Amino acid sequence: MAASPQKVSESTVRRLSLYLRFLEEFEEKGVTTVSSEELAGRGGTTAAQVRKDLSIFGSFGKRGLGYAVPLLGREIRRILGLSRSWRVALVGAGRIGAALFEYPNFRTRGFRIVTVLDHDPKKVGRLWDGTRIRHVDTLEETLRETKVDIAILAVPEEVVQDVVDRVVSVEIKAILNFAPTQLRVPNDVVVNDVNMAMELEALSFALVNRALR
Amino acid sequence: MAASPQKVSESTVRRLSLYLRFLEEFEEKGVTTVSSEELAGRGGTTAAQVRKDLSIFGSFGKRGLGYAVPLLGREIRRILGLSRSWRVALVGAGRIGAALFEYPNFRTRGFRIVTVLDHDPKKVGRLWDGTRIRHVDTLEETLRETKVDIAILAVPEEVVQDVVDRVVSVEIKAILNFAPTQLRVPNDVVVNDVNMAMELEALSFALVNRALR
DNA sequence: ACATGTGAACTGCTTCACAGCG
DNA sequence: CGCTGTGAAGCAGTTCACATGT
Incomplete structure (x- = not known):
């Protein structure tokens, strides 16, 4: 759910920025779905951390499948306040x-x-x-x-x-x-x-x- | 004592940089002694945190008095590896x-x-x-x-x-x-x-x- | 008397492990 | 079956409180 998050740590916010960058790279390559594993592998974190970070704000993935790249990108942009200028x-x-x-x-x-x-x-x-x-x-x-x-x-x-x-x-x-x-x-x-x-x-x-x- | 430190967190290192900057300001003003309270007050941390950070590397203060500004500056420079170029x-x-x-x-x-x-x-x-x-x-x-x-x-x-x-x-x-x-x-x-x-x-x-x- | 140095308590972030669901 | 989402466990960093030393 996109409910009001309780407490978001500085490090989570930084990692969201990072994930967004990776998602954009994946998008350019035409990848449509990524797992938390793949998102973590790119940068210095773990799959569990990726899922925890995202779960603070909602459930954006599909079990058994992973995350839809363009959708997750949009969601993170919205979370970070980047949909506006x-x-x-x-x-x-x-x-x-x-x-x-x-x-x-x-x-x-x-x-x-x-x-x-x-x-x-x-x-x-x-x-x-x-x-x-x-x-x-x-x-x-x-x-x-x-x-x-x-x-x-x-x-x-x-x-x-x-x-x-x-x-x-x-x-x-x-x-x-x-x-x-x-x-x-x-x-x-x-x-x-x-x-x-x-x-x-x-x-x-x-x-x-x-x-x- | 200045023995081999066990584990130093990233945040401790960042705060040491900060303390050094404050010490240099104090030194310019001719202040010769500061308490952990005064060092903390300048920036976003607490007196206890200052003492914990420093205690990882040794005991540089005098009980009942505080820290000698030039000495502590030298010690932090040494710890950070800034005595060399x-x-x-x-x-x-x-x-x-x-x-x-x-x-x-x-x-x-x-x-x-x-x-x-x-x-x-x-x-x-x-x-x-x-x-x-x-x-x-x-x-x-x-x-x-x-x-x-x-x-x-x-x-x-x-x-x-x-x-x-x-x-x-x-x-x-x-x-x-x-x-x-x-x-x-x-x-x-x-x-x-x-x-x-x-x-x-x-x-x-x-x-x-x-x-x- | 006063401020340091530090174990102990606490808080919060990360990792684990598994239930839940497509 | 596979990968997400998440409570529980583990760990690290911070704060507390006081014994210690000058």
């Missing part, structure tokens, strides 16, 4: 901002960058693929006018908390943060961090402790 | 690669990008801040010659598995992957993924399910 603001048009703007996987998943803001007067006014860069001083008005749902922050760590406070003040509830700083936000706002230095540090730890495994 | 190769000099190359937090933590590789003949031969871009065809020789420890992959998903296989073939044991693909590697190789589309999808899910919290 999301309006995204990019704050910070530096190198990271530029890379993100070009990143093809955002668009294909329904994330539309409708707003770009920057501090640098030399960049303000420029057109990026049809989107005019506006000054970060106009953040509040701009985000309101362009009806932004999600803010991506690619600004220096020194200013990121200021930017967050302003983003939160216009009722934005979801933030993707690229600055290596722990943000303070009200607890109805969701923040996801992409911390590249932290990822390298985890690799460093793994290398040093390679012996004990 | 790591030689890093950047494969892919596109937008994401360029952003990463400029990213200041890599250098300050001892990650030195000593090698840049790209596919595009127009980019090969260029100097990026003293590092000459070499053709990805020379990957094996170049990584060996430049004694690379860690490879950062910022290449299109269509080619990433090929690149991984070649990187693995020259005995590199740590990979930071920016392509939205589950990589196949031997199990003595550690891979960390930075999947920005997945992060946005998690935000999408959170927005859709905001009601039930």
Whole structure:
């Protein structure tokens, strides 16, 4: 049943994203049915885990057969909220901002960058693929006018908390943060961090402790 | 004591990175001692968690007092393997690669990008801040010659598995992957993924399910 | 007196194993 | 018969609470 799920762990959500990607690959190859075994085999998880993850949201499979690829794809998209498109603001048009703007996987998943803001007067006014860069001083008005749902922050760590406070003040509830700083936000706002230095540090730890495994 | 730790969870390692960052902030402010309470307060964790995390590796605090900031910083750097410097190769000099190359937090933590590789003949031969871009065809020789420890992959998903296989073939044991693909590697190789589309999808899910919290 | 270090209790995620159903 | 869906068991990570040491 597609009933209201009780509690969904962060890891389950991440795996759903993964399954969706695999399903799309299967779909391209013209595969119409997959088993939990096959879905698990592709990535780092188990068949039981796949079934548990999906069962939180309903029963999408056919016993003795498996899951219908296009149907399961649709269901996961719906669960993740990807059947609609999301309006995204990019704050910070530096190198990271530029890379993100070009990143093809955002668009294909329904994330539309409708707003770009920057501090640098030399960049303000420029057109990026049809989107005019506006000054970060106009953040509040701009985000309101362009009806932004999600803010991506690619600004220096020194200013990121200021930017967050302003983003939160216009009722934005979801933030993707690229600055290596722990943000303070009200607890109805969701923040996801992409911390590249932290990822390298985890690799460093793994290398040093390679012996004990 | 700094004895051989049994089992260290991924989350503990991530939090150590975080603590280190906070310690550096405290150090800048001239604070000489912090309690687990203060370390936890800064970021999203608890005092008990801080003490548990640290106790895996030794006892670095003084009862009744707290932790000496510079000492604990040194210890965490040692634990994470950050007392030495790591030689890093950047494969892919596109937008994401360029952003990463400029990213200041890599250098300050001892990650030195000593090698840049790209596919595009127009980019090969260029100097990026003293590092000459070499053709990805020379990957094996170049990584060996430049004694690379860690490879950062910022290449299109269509080619990433090929690149991984070649990187693995020259005995590199740590990979930071920016392509939205589950990589196949031997199990003595550690891979960390930075999947920005997945992060946005998690935000999408959170927005859709905001009601039930 | 105060904050660490740590066993014990708890919570939640993962794996197991099998009943249920096409 | 085969593979899903799921309660129960197992395991890992977190929180609690207090003994320990300065």
